Amino acid sequence: EAQVTQNPRYLITVTGKKLTVTCSQNMNHEYMSWYRQDPGLGLRQIYYSMNVEVTDKGDVPEGYKVSRKEKRNFPLILESPSPNQTSLYFCASSPRRRGGYNEQFFGPGTRLTVL
């Protein structure tokens, strides 16, 4: 089944404790993104990657890191989480096709709480 998977789905942690949220897609997509969803703010892009070893900042990158060492994986790293990073996180992937208009396929989300 073609899908984007995220782990963990739920995480409660404390301020300052480094964590990684994994994202993996089995569709051989070139593009991958991370979003956070907050009430009243919609979906905001954190980072995106256009291919292996190619990443760029989205609209809200502060406090986050990413890496793209393999095409299928795009982990999100919070080196020192803070309470304002409590949010619902989504990973998404999309193929590179001619025309540039590509549907994004979203994972099921990771609910993160930072105490």
Next chain:
Amino acid sequence: GENVEQHPSTLSVQEGDSAVIKCTYSDSASNYFPWYKQELGKGPQLIIDIRSNVGEKKDQRIAVTLNKTAKHFSLHITETQPEDSAVYFCAATPYTGGGNKLTFGTGTQLKVEL
């Protein structure tokens, strides 16, 4: 950068009625406008999209209209059903070279009441 505003934030309709969600965008270079539906506990899923060279697109009970001059686009759902209850997001992007740079609206919680 692009800014997308979406209204209303909540919408309640009776089953069988129509629902309309409206979005405006700021970047006149934007040329692709998708709509995503997010059901409870799931990630968003594309339901319909429109390109800037088209004024209207329809897929069964859903349709999207685009007014480039006014820089706004709308989602229309006719004959609403309980399974249409979800959060809907509009988005816009000016990028023509591919990639994922979508700017989303703030979402509309649609509730279809029996």
